[in-house]
Amino acid sequence: MTNLQKIGSYALTVLKYLSLVFFSFVAIIPVVSCVITAFKTDTEYQNTNVMVFPESWLYFENFVQAFERANMGRGFINSIIILVSVLVISTFVGTQLAYVLNRFKFPGNGLIRSLFLFASLLPGVAMQVSLYAIMHGMGFINSLWGYIILMCGTDVISIYIYIQFFENISISLDESAIVDGASYFTIFYRILLPLLKPAIVTSCILKGVNTYNEYYAANLYLQDKKLLPTVATSLYTFVGPLGSKYNLICAGVIISLLPALVLFITCQKQIYSGLTSGAVKG
Numbered sequence: 001m002t003n004l005q006k007i008g009s010y011a012l013t014v015l016k017y018l019s020l021v022f023f024s025f026v027a028i029i030p031v032v033s034c035v036i037t038a039f040k041t042d043t044e045y046q047n048t049n050v051m052v053f054p055e056s057w058l059y060f061e062n063f064v065q066a067f068e069r070a071n072m073g074r075g076f077i078n079s080i081i082i083l084v085s086v087l088v089i090s091t092f093v094g095t096q097l098a099y100v101l102n103r104f105k106f107p108g109n110g111l112i113r114s115l116f117l118f119a120s121l122l123p124g125v126a127m128q129v130s131l132y133a134i135m136h137g138m139g140f141i142n143s144l145w146g147y148i149i150l151m152c153g154t155d156v157i158s159i160y161i162y163i164q165f166f167e168n169i170s171i172s173l174d175e176s177a178i179v180d181g182a183s184y185f186t187i188f189y190r191i192l193l194p195l196l197k198p199a200i201v202t203s204c205i206l207k208g209v210n211t212y213n214e215y216y217a218a219n220l221y222l223q224d225k226k227l228l229p230t231v232a233t234s235l236y237t238f239v240g241p242l243g244s245k246y247n248l249i250c251a252g253v254i255i256s257l258l259p260a261l262v263l264f265i266t267c268q269k270q271i272y273s274g275l276t277s278g279a280v281k282g
Contacts, residue, residue, distance in 0.1 A: 038062055038250040045247045062251035066238075070252055071226065075234035076259070078222075079212060082148055082230065086211050087204050089152045094203065095196055098162030099188050103174065113163075120156040128220070135221060142224050150221065151211055158203035165199040166192070212260070231256045 033050040039062065040054045066072065101109060131150075140146025169192060177187045215232040222228040225237075235252045238245035 034250045034253055037247050038254050040247050042245075042247065062247050063255060066248045066252035067255060069248070070234040070237040071229050072231065072234050072252065072255060074227070075229040075231045078144060078228060079231045081144065082151065083208060083211050085148045086151045087208055089148075090155060090158065090207055091200055091204065093152070094155065094158050095162055095193060095200070096188065098159055098166055099192065101159075102163050102166040103171070116156045116159060132220070141221055142228060144222070144228060147218065147221050150217060151214070155203065155207055157206060161199050161203050162196065165196060169195055 036053060037045060037050055039057055039059050040048070041059060041061075044052075044054055101113060135141055135146060135150065138146065140149065173191055174187050177191055182190070213232055214230075215236075218230045218233050219236070222230065222233065225233065235249060235256065238248045238252070
């Protein structure tokens with residue numbers, strides 16, 4: 001290797017690490033500013049910029065006000081009910097649908113897969129008028145379980161993750177079980193479903209994050225903000241036409257992040273193994 005090539009290699013390495021440091025810095029700045037703002041009084045927030053440290057890091061009044069005034073206790077309860085119900089129902093339906101589409105070849109199989117792909121290309125906002133009419137006609141407005149049914153809509157990404165994972169499970173397992181007298185239900189629940197654990201973890205992470213952070217549909221269909229708030233909609237209590245209380249909003253954001261942070265720290269081994277093993281394979 002010539003000196004010019006060595007210089008070029010070193011320059012490329014330096015550029016690579018500089019870019020990583022830069023983008024890491026860009027990603028962490030909003031989090032740092034949110035933490036700093038959450039500990040500021042109203043006077044401090046109005047007279048300092050977002051990167052100036054608060055006078056005291058022991059000022060927790062913002063967190064108390066955010067939790068009480070935004071009704072975040074009720075929001076957490078509703079969000080947990082929604083999240084658990086959506087993940088259980090979506091996993092139950094999605095795995096069986098993927099099993100049928102992968103293991104059974106019937107007329108229209110390819111068409112159904114294509115329709116799933118086509119549905120994923122349609123913008124959700126474009127269908128809100130007809131969707132709202134359906135939800136209103138079925139009495140699902142201001143209904144927690146109606147909203148859960150809405151959020152349980154087929155997740156195309158999860159379906160393809162399950163299908164791809166099924167394709168990496170040998171069909172000889174099914175054939176051996178059929179020879180031994182097992183039914184299709186037994187094959188699915190006793191043999192294939194346990195093998196889908198990595199794929200289920202992956203799809204639950206993707207679906208769970210989307211469900212927990214969902215604001216538009218929750219704000220549109222759960223209109224009673226006193227009885228049916230979610231974590232996402234409760235944070236907008238401090239946003240109004242006369243101004244926004246960003247110090248309280250940042251405190252609420254940190255409170256909403258704590259359950260996800262605790263869950264990640266507790267289950268990070270399972271999450272990492274699920275993401276690596278459950279990813280789409282070629």
